[in-house]
Amino acid sequence: IESSKENGLDPILVASLIRQESNFNPRATSPVGARGLMQLMPPVGRTIARSKRISGYTDESLYDPAINIRLGTNHLSTLFRRTSNIERVLAAYNAGESRVARWIQKKGASDPEIFTERIPFVETRDYVRSIVRNQAFYSALYHW
Secondary structure, three states, X not given: OHHHHHOOOOHHHHHHHHHXXXXXXXXXXXXXXXXXXXXXXXXXXXXXXXXOOOOOOOXXXXXXXXXXXXXXXXXXXHHHHHOOOHHHHHHHXXXXXXXXXXXXXXXXXXXXXXXXXXXXOHHHHHHHHHHHHHHHHHHHHOOO
């Protein structure tokens, strides 16, 4: 909750993303090498850790929940500074900003539902839908 609020993020959104990314397993590792609760790739973790001046950081640090959430919420916050559209932010977190930049050029992409429906990767499309759904459920259950 603390890292979420420090980065101007809804803690429920962050919990929803963590559930989708790692199912709350701090030791989760994806087939492509993303690590920890928020499934950060080591190069992204190194870049953010350097900018935050986290001493003693190593790629293994991504398995530390406090560090992973601190870096992940910083990354997510950076994406939100570029757009307030949650569907675009989540798609960028999952598939990369360069892909989202191409996808928003399509006709109708200003509508969040149309944007989501037209995401060409099934994994990313389902990812965005799942997190938005998780956020709705958690918002009904928790009041952080």
